[in-house]
Amino acid sequence: MLLETEAVTKVFGGRRGAAKLRAVDGVTLKAEPGKFVAIVGESGSGKSTLARMMLDLMRPTSGRVLFDGEPLDSLRGEAHRSFRRSVQAVLQDPSGALNPRKTVVRAIGEVIRLHAMARSAADVQRRVCDALEQVGMNPAEHFLDRYPHELSGGQRQRVLIARALVLEPQIIIADEAVSALDASVKAGVLRVMVDISQRLGIGYVFITHDLPVVRKVADEVCVMKDGAVVEHGPKNAIVHDPQHPYTRTLLAAAPELDDGGNSDSTGREAKKP
Numbered sequence: 441m442l443l444e445t446e447a448v449t450k451v452f453g454g455r456r457g458a459a460k461l462r463a464v465d466g467v468t469l470k471a472e473p474g475k476f477v478a479i480v481g482e483s484g485s486g487k488s489t490l491a492r493m494m495l496d497l498m499r500p501t502s503g504r505v506l507f508d509g510e511p512l513d514s515l516r517g518e519a520h521r522s523f524r525r526s527v528q529a530v531l532q533d534p535s536g537a538l539n540p541r542k543t544v545v546r547a548i549g550e551v552i553r554l555h556a557m558a559r560s561a562a563d564v565q566r567r568v569c570d571a572l573e574q575v576g577m578n579p580a581e582h583f584l585d586r587y588p589h590e591l592s593g594g595q596r597q598r599v600l601i602a603r604a605l606v607l608e609p610q611i612i613i614a615d616e617a618v619s620a621l622d623a624s625v626k627a628g629v630l631r632v633m634v635d636i637s638q639r640l641g642i643g644y645v646f647i648t649h650d651l652p653v654v655r656k657v658a659d660e661v662c663v664m665k666d667g668a669v670v671e672h673g674p675k676n677a678i679v680h681d682p683q684h685p686y687t688r689t690l691l692a693a694a695p696e697l698d699d700g701g702n703s704d705s706t707g708r709e710a711k712k713p
């Protein structure tokens with residue numbers, strides 16, 4: 441299973457004489473299960489626009505996005521449903537992503553029902569509990585009837601990840617998924633994301649401003665500037681031997697992740713979600 445972009449371009453504007461903006465400019469990229477692709481680049485470089493096109497939330501001006509070799513706009517029936525399940529989004533949560541009036545079991549359960557992933561109410565609940573446990577919310581029963589405001593920011597983000605996981609995705613597109621979280625909480629949520637990638641073989645397209653995170657977890661790094669990819673390759677090559685001046689500037693500005701050896705910083709939140 442593969443999600444790839446072929447020279448996708450998105451042009452905004454141009455109406456009523458307004459200047460056109462090539463927000464994404466000829467980007468070719470592959471996402472696949474088990475691979476962690478980090479996308480970095482300054483604000484406005486087109487990262488979220490690229491993510492929206494990969495999620496089929498926005499159509500490219502030119503170029504194509506392919507799922508298993510088929511252009512997204514040609515997917516019908518079961519192929520389209522398969523795309524909808526296999527490629528999930530986890531976006532930043534300034535608490536807008538969860539409906540304040542829905543409990544955790546309802547928010548996750550309705551996704552399961554919508555995609556007909558369970559046969560009975562008991563089955564739905566079992567799957568919700570499984571997903572919560574996958575993201576370190578133990579015991580799951582403890583969280584089922586809570587509303588978003590009764591959860592911490594880190595827990596809300598874990599619920600969003602659990603909601604993506606119930607569909608058994610192969611690729612998760614995460615746009616600044618941990619950026620809003622406090623440093624210690626961020627490390628815990630990040631560890632959950634890396635852990636499910638390794639355990640369940642999920643692939644990531646992981647958009648972040650956070651170079652230390654990239655240094656730590658990415659397999660591949662894709663550097664964007666003004667809509668275009670200026671450098672793309674295995675993490676070690678990019679981190680240790682950046683070719684493009686812009687990548688050098690980015691790396692020079694980013695501190696090493698203070699990891700305390702084997703991640704003391706990641707432990708706290710995960711043990712006590």
Ligand SMILES: Nc1ncnc2c1ncn2[C@@H]1O[C@H](COP(=O)(O)OP(=O)(O)OP(=O)(O)O)[C@@H](O)[C@H]1O
Pocket residue numbers: 452453461463481482483484485486487488489490
């Ligand atoms: N719907 C839209 N209409 C017009 N312009 C847009 C639209 N969406 C984004 N843009 C513009 O496209 C450019 C790229 O935006 P995008 O959100 O993809 O950047 P980004 O790399 O995600 O930035 P950030 O790191 O701040 O999230 C920006 O200049 C933005 O103003």
Ligand SMILES: [Mg+2]
Pocket residue numbers: 487488489615
């Ligand atoms: Mg963005």
